[in-house]
Amino acid sequence: KNQVEQSPQSLIILEGKNCTLQCNYTVSPFSNLRWYKQDTGRGPVSLTIMTFSENTKSNGRYTATLDADTKQSSLHITASQLSDSASYICVVSGRGNAGKSTFGDGTTLTVKP
Amino acid sequence: GAVVSQHPSWVICKSGTSVKIECRSLDFQATTMFWYRQFPKQSLMLMATSNEGSKATYEQGVEKDKFLINHASLTLSTLTVTSAHPEDSSFYICSASQVLNTEAFFGQGTRLTVV
Numbered sequence: 001k002n003q004v005e006q007s008p009q010s011l012i013i014l015e016g017k018n019c020t021l022q023c024n025y026t027v028s029p030f031s032n033l034r035w036y037k038q039d040t041g042r043g044p045v046s047l048t049i050m051t052f053s054e055n056t057k058s059n060g061r062y063t064a065t066l067d068a069d070t071k072q073s074s075l076h077i078t079a080s081q082l083s084d085s086a087s088y089i090c091v092v093s094g095r096g097n098a099g100k101s102t103f104g105d106g107t108t109l110t111v112k113p
Numbered sequence: 114g115a116v117v118s119q120h121p122s123w124v125i126c127k128s129g130t131s132v133k134i135e136c137r138s139l140d141f142q143a144t145t146m147f148w149y150r151q152f153p154k155q156s157l158m159l160m161a162t163s164n165e166g167s168k169a170t171y172e173q174g175v176e177k178d179k180f181l182i183n184h185a186s187l188t189l190s191t192l193t194v195t196s197a198h199p200e201d202s203s204f205y206i207c208s209a210s211q212v213l214n215t216e217a218f219f220g221q222g223t224r225l226t227v228v
Contacts, residue, residue, distance in 0.1 A: 043206050043219035089156060105156045
């Protein structure tokens with residue numbers, strides 16, 4: 001069964017600090033891995049998308065890494081801001097017509113002043 | 114990125130009535146649209162996959178007669194919650210992609226409250 005596990009479940013950091021969120025998956029065959037940011041009461045917004053051949057991708061202060069061999073990804077947030085407080089969701093898609101997207105449960109990040 | 118517009122953002126309805134939620138891809142043609150339901154502090158739960166011009170594929174446990182999905186064009190899919198009950202109150206989100214399992218763009222969500 002395809003699974004996506006995110007850790008930690010929740011995280012509290014001080015404004016200006018860095019943090020790293022983890023995503024481990026068992027989806028196979030692998031197509032792509034996406035990180036989304038979801039503010040409370042809003043739809044998810046795409047941060048990064050990585051395919052098998054990509055091992056790092058940046059979007060401003062967000063940097064995602066992918067190790068397809070160990071099936072692990074991380075999302076690193078640099079110089080956190082109060083507006084980074086949100087839920088971060090890792091989504092992994094399988095290859096082929098039968099491939100589906102599997103969602104992680106998300107990491108809730110709270111940035112405090 | 115591409116824009117997906119979901120309407121309405123919130124709706125309150127009486128038990129027994131039906132509610133229609135629209136999902137539009139504004140600047141691209143979406144061959145596939147997805148409908149999700151999300152309970153507080155939980156992740157998105159896929160309800161159904163909608164392909165233009167064909168019947169939707171529902172996930173196990175989702176009642177197709179209760180949650181009617183119509184994907185009439187490459188830019189519009191609708192979800193109708195029929196005979197709504199308070200337990201249907203939830204946050205409903207759609208997403209759309211040009212090609213299956215590539216970048217998916219999400220709508221802003223619809224908060225449904227059934228009273």
